[in-house]
Amino acid sequence: MTALRLLGLLAGLLATSRAGSAPLVDIVGGRKARRQEFPFLASIQTQGRHFCGGALIHPGFILTAASCFQSRNTGTATVVLGAYNLRRRERSRQTFSIRSISENGYDPQENLNDVLLLQLDRQANLTSSTVAVVPLPPQNATVEAGTNCQVAGWGAQHHRGRLSRVPRVVNVTVTPSDQCRPNNVCTGVLTRRGGICQGDGGTPLVCNGLAHGVASWSRGPCGRGPDFFARVALFRDWIDSVINQPVGCAPA
Numbered sequence: 001m002t003a004l005r006l007l008g009l010l011a012g013l014l015a016t017s018r019a020g021s022a023p024l025v026d027i028v029g030g031r032k033a034r035r036q037e038f039p040f041l042a043s044i045q046t047q048g049r050h051f052c053g054g055a056l057i058h059p060g061f062i063l064t065a066a067s068c069f070q071s072r073n074t075g076t077a078t079v080v081l082g083a084y085n086l087r088r089r090e091r092s093r094q095t096f097s098i099r100s101i102s103e104n105g106y107d108p109q110e111n112l113n114d115v116l117l118l119q120l121d122r123q124a125n126l127t128s129s130t131v132a133v134v135p136l137p138p139q140n141a142t143v144e145a146g147t148n149c150q151v152a153g154w155g156a157q158h159h160r161g162r163l164s165r166v167p168r169v170v171n172v173t174v175t176p177s178d179q180c181r182p183n184n185v186c187t188g189v190l191t192r193r194g195g196i197c198q199g200d201g202g203t204p205l206v207c208n209g210l211a212h213g214v215a216s217w218s219r220g221p222c223g224r225g226p227d228f229f230a231r232v233a234l235f236r237d238w239i240d241s242v243i244n245q246p247v248g249c250a251p252a
């Protein structure tokens with residue numbers, strides 16, 4: 001019910017902004033990221049094709065969404081760090097296979113606990129400026145409604161659109177908790193279309209420099225919001241336990 005109310009509110013705002021003849025800007029509603037602006041951003045690929053995003057949270061681990069591997073095999077997936085233009089060959093890239101995965105109660109019916117840790121086959125090289133780790137919030141940390149966050153990814157710029165060549169970034173606002181669920185962080189862009197789209201699954205939501213969310217699902221078509229992110233702070237202790245004792249299950 002609350003979601004419907006928010007959609008109504010968004011629709012109203014959209015109508016207003018369109019009436020003001022603001023063009024629909026093309027992630028949705030964002031701008032091109034600059035090279036090296038998001039050095040923690042991972043492109044997860046099969047056969048050289050991007051299908052999900054992720055975040056480097058430790059030299060040996062990527063945090064992504066469990067839903068990314070609902071219909072895909074981690075055995076054939078690769079993780080690409082230091083990428084920018086997916087259509088180019090880039091020297092800055094570091095490519096990994098997945099040694100093991102760890103999940104924590106993913107529920108595809110309810111889209112709950114949509115987090116997955118991928119252990120890389122070796123440690124990423126962090127000596128260049130193109131690859132870096134993003135910090136995580138402490139266990140149970142909250143992110144207040146109204147907080148400005150950023151989400152970046154190679155996802156489509158509109159519903160059913162093609163993937164973006166270079167990552168795009170959009171500033172989003174955390175919605176009030178009555179328009180979300182306790183296990184998610186939800187965001188929207190109130191004055192125009194904006195948010196995650198196909199290909200952005202697993203990509204991090206960064207608020208105040210911390211990866212507070214993992215892109216999970218969206219209530220409506222791309223850019224209409226609200227977008228639902230797995231609430232990373234609920235998994236911090238679990239993440240630490242996996243990273244400090246890497247014995248995840250074998251790749252599916």
Ligand SMILES: *[C@@H]1O[C@H](CO)[C@@H](O)[C@H](O)[C@H]1NC(C)=O
Nearest residue numbers: 092094124125126127128129
């Ligand atoms: C790591 O990156 C630096 C800078 O790009 C490079 O000089 C070095 O050889 C790399 N090390 C490894 C182990 O790949």
Ligand SMILES: *[C@@H]1O[C@H](CO)[C@@H](O)[C@H](O)[C@H]1NC(C)=O
Nearest residue numbers: 138139140141233234236237
């Ligand atoms: C986080 O919240 C859970 C559930 O409310 C609680 O059991 C746990 O002790 C909390 N942990 C920390 C570090 O605050």
Ligand SMILES: *[C@@H]1O[C@H](CO)[C@@H](O)[C@H](O)[C@H]1NC(C)=O
Nearest residue numbers: 148149150170171172208209
């Ligand atoms: C977008 O967010 C970034 C990082 O918080 C901030 O520096 C920038 O001013 C924001 N841009 C807009 C248009 O709000």
